[in-house]
Structures are given as structure tokens and as C-alpha cells.
Amino acid sequence: MTTELITGIRELTSQADDGPRLRDAALVIEDGRIAWIGPAADAPAADRRTDVGGRAALPGWVDTHTHLVFAGDRAAEFEARMAGRRYEAGGINTTVRATRAATEEQLIGNAARLRREAEAQGTTFLETKTGYGLDLESETRSARAAAAVADVVTYLGAHLVPQGVDRRDYLDLVTGPMLAAVAPYVQYIDAFCEAGAFDVEETREVLLAGRAAGLGLRVHGNQLGFSGGVRLAVELGAASVDHCNHLEAADIDALASSSTVATLLPACDLSTREPFPPARRLLDAGANIALATNCNPGTSYTTSMPYCVATAVLQMGLTIEEAVFAATRGAARAVGREHGPDAVGSLRVGGLADLQVLDAPSVAHFAYRPGVPLTAAVWRRGVRRGLGHRGV
Ligand SMILES: N=CN[C@@H](CCC(=O)O)C(=O)O
Numbered sequence: 001m002t003t004e005l006i007t008g009i010r011e012l013t014s015q016a017d018d019g020p021r022l023r024d025a026a027l028v029i030e031d032g033r034i035a036w037i038g039p040a041a042d043a044p045a046a047d048r049r050t051d052v053g054g055r056a057a058l059p060g061w062v063d064t065h066t067h068l069v070f071a072g073d074r075a076a077e078f079e080a081r082m083a084g085r086r087y088e089a090g091g092i093n094t095t096v097r098a099t100r101a102a103t104e105e106q107l108i109g110n111a112a113r114l115r116r117e118a119e120a121q122g123t124t125f126l127e128t129k130t131g132y133g134l135d136l137e138s139e140t141r142s143a144r145a146a147a148a149v150a151d152v153v154t155y156l157g158a159h160l161v162p163q164g165v166d167r168r169d170y171l172d173l174v175t176g177p178m179l180a181a182v183a184p185y186v187q188y189i190d191a192f193c194e195a196g197a198f199d200v201e202e203t204r205e206v207l208l209a210g211r212a213a214g215l216g217l218r219v220h221g222n223q224l225g226f227s228g229g230v231r232l233a234v235e236l237g238a239a240s241v242d243h244c245n246h247l248e249a250a251d252i253d254a255l256a257s258s259s260t261v262a263t264l265l266p267a268c269d270l271s272t273r274e275p276f277p278p279a280r281r282l283l284d285a286g287a288n289i290a291l292a293t294n295c296n297p298g299t300s301y302t303t304s305m306p307y308c309v310a311t312a313v314l315q316m317g318l319t320i321e322e323a324v325f326a327a328t329r330g331a332a333r334a335v336g337r338e339h340g341p342d343a344v345g346s347l348r349v350g351g352l353a354d355l356q357v358l359d360a361p362s363v364a365h366f367a368y369r370p371g372v373p374l375t376a377a378v379w380r381r382g383v384r385r386g387l388g389h390r391g392v
């Protein structure tokens, strides 16, 4: 197999156990994996050589919370929100109508466009959800579209009870025929546990049905108030509870003593003008946190992990190192991919060659130069992705 040496790395953030950062480093890629990693001065020969000229390198971003399978736009709702109207779950119905009217090819095309946009900013692993179909046919079509674009898929039939449908009938559909129809395409089940969506007992019913079908659990919890979603997620051993804007001390204690990851969504917090989650208190209490874009047309229409990392540092009190970790290896924990041969979010010998190079000497520049497009090059499974225009 052809080998490629990537050298001239002024700062390599590997997120590996034996030291997260290396100076004046190099790595060798072979057959989609890291074959060697260490000081550039000790680098072995390789078939190809790429000198990144003193730039920084780090694992590709792991974005574990997106809603890319949708159609339409809600800029008008966003504009009204920026003029003072509070976000409400009901806005989801606008996207449901547009998504039901779209073909599977259109849904795949839009999601693939957003995945390419994310990749151009350093994302090499991405989760996405159903949740804008909300009837048997549309959710099944959404699950197929999600599986065609994402690395891991989450079933979010319990996003909202669609207009004109009886709650009990809809819960029976979500936990019965709809779950059976999407099961071949998804790995997790999720529910929006919030006022205007589903209460704690309805969420519990949905998650237990998903667990019985062999799916992992995720929860949209405590986004708009003290919804009980965080405590339920910890009680059921969910992989992740996401949003976490409104936490009581007992929620933080529950997360700190569990393996459930608190996935924070800074771009969504800014777009909905919700208070930021108490990220510093979560970290200081020992909770695992992740950062994700929550890319969706209603509350967070961005694919930019750099924007989320910069916001987590500048407005949520995380250090650069904490924020970059939460967007790489920390996020991998939220999808069970921190360890093992297919681990993501870290660079280690034998691991996947998913990495990004910055047009900057250090990862500090993500927050030091916020809003500036710094991604210079991306490799995914050892294959260079088309970003050569940034001069590397
Ligand atoms: N909160 C619920 N669901 C999505 C977006 C919903 C919407 O489209 O408004 C979210 O994570 O923000």
C-alpha cells in the first residue's frame, strides 16, 4: 500500500492517552490508518510527502448531533426570534410540511451538500437524525436518506406530535410500526423531552421501545426549561443528553456520576437566545461533555464546528484544550467510538487517518481568530479531501 508522510506539523493535537499535544511532528498514513506518529526529525521514508509548512494538525471534528434530513428554510422564524419572539417547538411543523413534500433524492442531495460544507470546515465524522417526516412513509424515507449520508443515524420520530394527530395514536405509531420500519437504517433512538413536545413518561416509553429494538439512547433534554430529560437520560443510561441549557444541581450531579455525555450546542443556544449550559460547572463536577452543531433549519442552521468551539471558549468558559477535546475525542464518547479499531476523534498508530490541518500554528487560533475560515486540508480515512485551494 502507498504510504504518505505528512510533516512540518508545528503542533499536533493527537488527543492520545500518552500526551495530547506534540511539537514539530509528523505522521505516516497507510491504508486509511495512521502507521506512524512522532517527531518530524525521526519520521520514516514514505512514498509521498506532504509538508504542511509549520501549520497545526488535529483530529477531524466529530459532530454527534445534526438534523440534516430536511427541506425548506425557516429564516423568517429566525428573523422574528431575533426581533424578540421566543423559540417554540411548534416551528418544527413548518419543516415537516416541506420535508414530506420533498423526494428522497432531494433529501439526500441537501444532506450531502451540508455534509460537504461541514467537511470543508474539518468535520470527518457526523451523526444525523430523522425527525422531520413524522409519518410512517416520510420517517422511513428520512432514515434511508440519513443512512446514505451520515456515519451514524438516530431515529427521532418522537420529535413532535404532528398537527392533526392524536397523541396516543402517534406514540403507538412511533414505538410500533414506525420503529420497525426505520430500524434497519438507524443505530440510536432519540426524543425531544420538552414542553410542547414529549413529557418524561412519554419519552421513557419511546426510549424503552428503542432499547427493546436494540438501539442506543439519546435525548433532547432541558433545552427550554427543567424538562426532566437530563435525569431520565442518566436513569436509562443514555449515550448522550443534548442541549442541557437549564440544569439544577441534581442534574449536574447525576451527569457527573454517569457515563451519559452532556452534548452542548452553542450555535443553537445563540440562535434561540437560550442561556448557555453551565459548561464550566459540568466539567468541574467531572461530567463528560461534547460539542456539536445541531445543524437544522429551525434552531441552528450551521455546519461549523469551529464556530461551536470558538463560542464554547469565548462565551461558555472552556479552555481551548477543553473545547477542542469536546469536539473530537470527547464527542466520540457520545457515539461509543472513543476506543477500538474504529475510534474517531483521536490520532494514534493503528487508528483511522481522520485529520485536519489549519492555516495557523496552533488550535488556539480557533478562538483567537474566531469566524476566520482556518481549515487548510482534511484527510478522511487517509484520503485527502478537496481543500487544496488553501495553499497546502
Ligand atoms: N429541539 C428540538 N429539535 C431541534 C430543532 C427543532 C426545530 O427544527 O426547531 C433542536 O435540537 O433544536
Ligand SMILES: [Zn+2]
Residues within 6 Å of the ligand: 065, 066, 067, 220, 294, 296
Ligand atoms: Zn437537535
